[in-house]
Amino acid sequence: MSHYFRLVQVFSKKQWILIGLILLLQLTIAGYQIGTSESLLNNGKEITLELAPVDPRSMLQGDYVILRYEIAEVNELKNVHSGNKVFILAKEDQHGIYQREKILTSINPRDYQLAQDEVLIAGKYNGYNGIIIGIESYFVKEGTGLDLQRNAKYAKVKVSRTGNSILQSIE
Template identity: 30%
Template sequence: MKNKRNIVVVVTLVLFGVFFLRAIQQKEQTIKEGRLVLFELAPVDPRSLMQGDYMQLNYAINEQLRASGIDRTTLNKRGFVIVSLDQQHRATFKTISSKSLAELPLGDSLLPVKYFNWDGFTLSVGAESYFFQEGKDTLFDRAKYGGLRIDSEGNSVLIGLYDEELKIIE
C-alpha cells in the first residue's frame, strides 16, 4: 500500500514538472517568435510596501472597450480582443470576439489577443504588474506603453515598458 502511494506521488510530481517546463518553454517561444505589440498604459500608483517597487498596469484598451458601446452583459469570460497595429506596433482596439481563432476574420494589420474578463468589463490582455529594482520608480514614471509579445494563438508575454519615443525603459 505504501509503495503504491509513493508511486502515485512520484508520478504526480513528474507530471507537474513536465507541465511546468512546457509552460516555460511556451512563454520562451512567445518571447522569441511573438509579434511585438505596444499597448498604451493608463498608469496606476507604482509602489507597494510588501512587494517593493512595481507598477500596476492598466491598459488603455479597457477605456476604448467601454467607449465602443459593446453590451457588457454579452461579454464572455474568455475570448479575443482584435487590435489593429500601426507602423510602430501600437495597438488600437477594433472589436471583441468569443469565436475560435480559426473563425476570426484577420488580415495583416489585425491581431487577436486572448483576454480574460474577471470583473465584468476589464480585460486582462497581458501582465497586470511590472516589478522593477527599488529606487527606479522615477525612471518608470515615464512609461507610456506596455510591450507584449503575442504568438499566433493570441497568448501574450510582457517584455518591458516603453516610453513616449517607443524606446524600452531599462
C-alpha cells in the first residue's frame, strides 16, 4: 500500500489532470473512429467492384489478398501530384458492377450531386499507376489466400456519401 501512496505523491495535481486529459483524448479519438466505421457499415451504400489479380502471400503476415480495383487503375493524371486526394465517380453498370466514370480532383463530396446509381470513392493518387482507396488488403485464414486470389473477381464494399469505404467481402 505504501508504494501506491509514493506513486501518488510523485505526480502533482496538475500532472494527474494532464494524464487524465491525455487518456480522455485517446479514448475520444478511438471512439470517433469506431463510430465512423460503424456508421459507414450501417448507413453506407453497398456496391460491387471488379478486382484485378495480385500475388497473395507474405512471409511475415501470412495469407492475405492484395486487392487492386479496376476503377482505381489509371494512367498519369495531369496536374495531380502523388498523395493528392481524388474522388472516383463510379456508376453501376447493367450487371450491378460499379465502373469508373471519371476522376474528380477538387470537389467537396458533400456538395456533389449524385444520381441514384452513382457513388464517390475517395482515394489518394499514388503518382504512377493508380489510386489507393485504402481497402487494398484482405487477410484470410491460413492456407486459403492463393485459392481465394485465383478465384476472386469482385469485392463487396460499403461506401459513405463522402467517399469513405470499407471492404465487406470478396467473391
